Amino acid sequence: MRTGIMAQVLAQRGHQITWWTSTFDHFNHRHRYETDVCLEVSSNYKIQYIRGYGYQRNVSISRILDNNLVGKRFAQLIRKQTETPDIIIASIPTAELALEAVRYGRQHNIPVILDIRDLWPDVFYDLVPSYTHPVIDLITIPMTRKLEQACAGATSIVGLTEAFLNWGIKHANRLKNKNDQVFPMGYLTNSCYPSQQESADKFWQDKGVTKSEYLLVTFVGTIGKTNDLFPVIEAAKLLNDTQAKVKFVICGAGENLSILQSKAEKLNNIIFPGWINSEQIISLLEMADIGIAPYINSKNYISNVPNKPAEYLSRGLGIALSLDCGVLYDILQEHNIGFSYYSDAEKLANNLDCLSKDTQRLKTMQTNASSIFDKFFNGEAVYNQMADYLENIVVNS
Known part of the structure; x- marks a missing residue:
C-alpha cells in the first residue's frame, strides 16, 4: 500500500514512475499474473510485475526462495532498461530485492533510499517456538548479510518509526546522517460512490450490522499468527453471558479463522463475514x-504503528490494543485514543462493557482519535512530505 501510494503521488507530480514488484499477492497467496507483466497505469506510471515461485506460508523456506528469485529477476530485467532512474526507493522487506536495487544504484551512481517497513528477518523469531531458534539462526544468516549489505550501501534510510529507522542504521553499521528520516505509515481516507456506499451498507444490513445502541467493535485484517484474536473470542463469551450491549465483527481470512469460528459458534454477539472489499470496510x-x-508481543509491533491502527484512527475509532508497551501504546496512553487490554480477555470485556455504558468517554476517545490521525497519520500529508524529501535528494545529489 505505502509504495503504491507513493508511486501515485509522485506520478501526479509529473514524474516518470516504474514500480517493480512481485506478481505474487502476499495476502491472498496467489499470483496476479503467470509471467512477468508490465502494466501501464498512466502515461507516466507503470508497474513491472516479476514472476516468482510464490508460497503458501508467510514464514517458510518457499518464501525465502521466492524472495531470492524475485531479487535475481529484478537484477536481470533492470539491466535491460534503456534509461536509468534518477532515484530508487526500495522497501525492507525484502532484503534480496533491496540489495539488488542498491547494487544497481551504486553501479550507475543513483541514490537509493531504503524504507524500513518490517524488521525482517528478525520477525521470524517471534513466530516460531523458541526451541527452533538455533535453526532460524542458520536459515537467516544469508538474509541478515544481505540486509546489512543493503543498509550499508544505501544512500539513506527511512523508517515507519524512530525505532525502525535506528534498526536500519544499526544494520548499516554507521551513524545517522541528515537524510535518514522517519515517515509514519500514513493512511489515505477514501470515499465510496453513492451506489457503492448503498451496496456496502446493504451488505451489512443483511448481516444484522447497523449503527445502534450497541457498542460495535471490529477487526479487519489477516487472521493468522501475528494477530492473536483468541482473547477477543473469550471476551465476547464473557460479554455474551452478561448480555452486555457489545457486538463484534471480525473480518478477514487466514489460518486461524476456522478455529475462531468454532470457538464462537454458540455466541450471538459476534460474526465472521470473511474477506470484505474496500467499500464494505469503509461502510463498517x-x-x-x-x-x-x-x-502478538513482537518487536515488530512494539516498535511500530502498523497500517491498521492508522486506518481505524482515520474513521475516528478508539483502539483496543493488546500490547502493554511500545510506540502505539505510548500514543494511546498519552492522547487517550483507546485502551490496552494486555492480551487479557477479562480486561478487554470490562473495558468494552464500561464504554458501552459511558457514551461521553467513548465520544472523547473518538474525537481524540480523529485529531491524532490528522496530526500524525494523514496519508496526504505524510506522502507529500515524503515526495518532497525524494525530490530534494535528487536535486542535491
Missing part, C-alpha cells in the same frame, strides 16, 4: 466504535 468503519489491534 463508519458504523464502528472500537477497532481491535490484537498484535
